[in-house]
Each structure stands twice: as structure tokens, then as C-alpha cells.
Amino acid sequence: MVPDTSLHQRRRPLTAAELDTIPWLHLLVPAERERAQDDLKIADAGPGDYVCRIGRPVTYWFGVVDGLLKMSSDNAEGVTITFMGVPPGGWFGEGTALKREPYRYNIQALRKSRVAGLHVDTFHWLLDHSIGFNRFVMNQLNERLGQFIAGREIDRMTNPDIRVARSLAALLNPVLYPGVGEVLRITQQELAYLVGLSRQRVNEALTALAKQGSIRVEYGGLRVLNLQALRFPIFFNKLTDSPRKIALGS
DNA sequence: GCATTAACAGCCG
DNA sequence: CGGCTGTTAATGC
Numbered sequence: 001m002v003p004d005t006s007l008h009q010r011r012r013p014l015t016a017a018e019l020d021t022i023p024w025l026h027l028l029v030p031a032e033r034e035r036a037q038d039d040l041k042i043a044d045a046g047p048g049d050y051v052c053r054i055g056r057p058v059t060y061w062f063g064v065v066d067g068l069l070k071m072s073s074d075n076a077e078g079v080t081i082t083f084m085g086v087p088p089g090g091w092f093g094e095g096t097a098l099k100r101e102p103y104r105y106n107i108q109a110l111r112k113s114r115v116a117g118l119h120v121d122t123f124h125w126l127l128d129h130s131i132g133f134n135r136f137v138m139n140q141l142n143e144r145l146g147q148f149i150a151g152r153e154i155d156r157m158t159n160p161d162i163r164v165a166r167s168l169a170a171l172l173n174p175v176l177y178p179g180v181g182e183v184l185r186i187t188q189q190e191l192a193y194l195v196g197l198s199r200q201r202v203n204e205a206l207t208a209l210a211k212q213g214s215i216r217v218e219y220g221g222l223r224v225l226n227l228q229a230l231r232f233p234i235f236f237n238k239l240t241d242s243p244r245k246i247a248l249g250s
Numbered sequence: 251g252c253a254t255t256a257a258c259a260g261c262c263g
Numbered sequence: 264c265g266g267c268t269g270t271t272a273a274t275g276c
Contacts, residue, residue, distance in 0.1 A: 198254050
């Protein structure tokens with residue numbers, strides 16, 4: 001069995017710069033914030049390292065400071081299903097933390113990452129005391145529901161180009177992942193794992209998206225030029241390729 | 251037909 | 264040098 005070492009060893013407090021990457025800290029009043037900061041820990045995770053594993057008792061609510069994680073599970077036949085990627089600024093596991101149940105998904109680093117953890121007891125304390133924190137969690141759950149629906153949609157799409165575009169749009173959600181700037185750092189291989197396509201096909205899709213002007217492909221990542229075009233590639237193209245005006249009345 | 255695997259050269263950090 | 268990218272050829276559903 002692969003030990004989920006990295007998070008339990010070499011844990012340390014956060015630097016000021018790392019604290020700045022945590023989106024919900026600014027929503028707390030000083031007393032709450034101090035308590036949260038005192039409890040926050042950070043650890044490095046290498047490629048393949050587990051941040052948490054299915055069945056383990058919940059210990060932390062997690063956030064990505066830097067890097068890229070994936071959420072997955074294995075079915076009875078041993079086939080791994082990847083549900084989502086988690087880029088910088090993303091916090092996850094609140095459902096499990098809320099219920100104090102065992103983790104229901106595996107979270108692994110796709111590449112070298114820094115992961116922050118808030119102890120589940122502190123998570124509950126904030127829920128019991130901080131309105132700002134409650135708003136953050138509620139907003140987070142709401143936004144995640146939107147992603148869930150979008151995910152079902154993506155799964156039913158047959159066109160690989162659109163699947164790649166929509167998967168990218170999900171990773172670029174500014175509410176869930178405020179740490180992602182205009183450049184999303186993700187290799188084509190990592191994206192292939194997340195979308196469930198071959199690297200070569202992802203490369204082809206990215207080239208097509210770049211040709212449309214939605215993104216620019218860069219080494220080890222991509223620059224976002226038009227997020228809306230990623231969300232609705234076909235619709236958007238029709239609009240721009242042949243703009244049509246509808247005569248209303250006069 | 252279309253996507254996947256395999257393999258390669260070239261480039262980047 | 265190791266990892267990433269872009270491309271081609273062979274293979275499979």
C-alpha cells in the first residue's frame with residue numbers, strides 16, 4: 001500500500017505569502033482569523049502522493065496553495081474514475097468534514113503541490129462562530145453544484161474538442177479556484193488524465209481552441225484569452241462567424 | 251472514421 | 264538531462 005506520507009510528515013505553519021492565497025481568511029473577523037491561522041498547516045505533495053484516501057477518517061479540510069490535484073475513486077473492477085482537477089485556490093472536503101465521515105474520494109497530486117489543511121475541529125468551530133465563514137462555505141457548495149451539473153454535461157459530450165474546452169472552463173472557475181490567474185499551469189498529459197482522452201487528442205483540441213483565439217498554448221500550460229468561448233465554443237463560434245441581427249419592430 | 255497507443259525529434263527549464 | 268510538445272504511423276472499435 002502506498003503511504004500517504006507527505007501530508008503527515010514535514011508539516012509546517014504557513015508563511016504570510018501562503019496565507020494570502022487562502023480566499024476565506026479575509027472573510028473572518030480578527031478573533032476568528034487568528035484561530036484559523038494558528039491551526040492552518042501546509043505540506044508538500046509530490047506526483048502520485050495521496051492527500052487523502054477513501055475510507056480514512058476525516059482529519060482536515062484541504063486547500064490547494066500551489067500545484068494541481070485530482071479527485072478520483074476506484075470501482076470494484078479496479079478501474080479509476082477521475083471526477084475533477086483541483087487547481088490553486090481550491091478548497092475541498094467540506095462535505096466530509098461537515099458529516100465527520102470517512103473520506104469518499106481519493107485526492108492525489110498530479111505534480112509537485114503545496115496543500116494546506118485546516119483541522120476538522122477548527123472547521124466546525126468556524127461554522128459555529130463565523131458568519132463570514134458560513135457564507136463562504138455556502139457559496140462554495142452552490143458553485144460546486146453548478147460544476148456538478150456541468151460535469152454531467154461534459155460526460156455526455158462526444159466531441160473531444162468541446163469536452164476539453166468545458167473541462168478547461170471548469171478549472172478556470174474564478175469562484176472555486178481564485179488562485180488560477182490568466183495562465184493555467186497544466187501539462188497536456190495532466191489535462192488528458194482529467195478529461196479522459198489521450199495526450200495526442202488533447203493536443204489537437206488545444207490547437208483548435210488556440211486557432212479560435214480562446215486560448216494560447218504555452219509551455220507547461222495555457223493562457224486564457226476568452227473564457228466565455230471555452231464555456232460555449234460552438235454557440236460562440238456561430239455568433240462570431242456569422243453575426244446576425246434580429247429585426248425587432250421598427 | 252476517429253481515437254488510441256507507440257514512437258520520435260526537438261525544445262524548454 | 265528529464266520532462267513537455269508536436270507530429271506521424273500503426274492499430275483497434
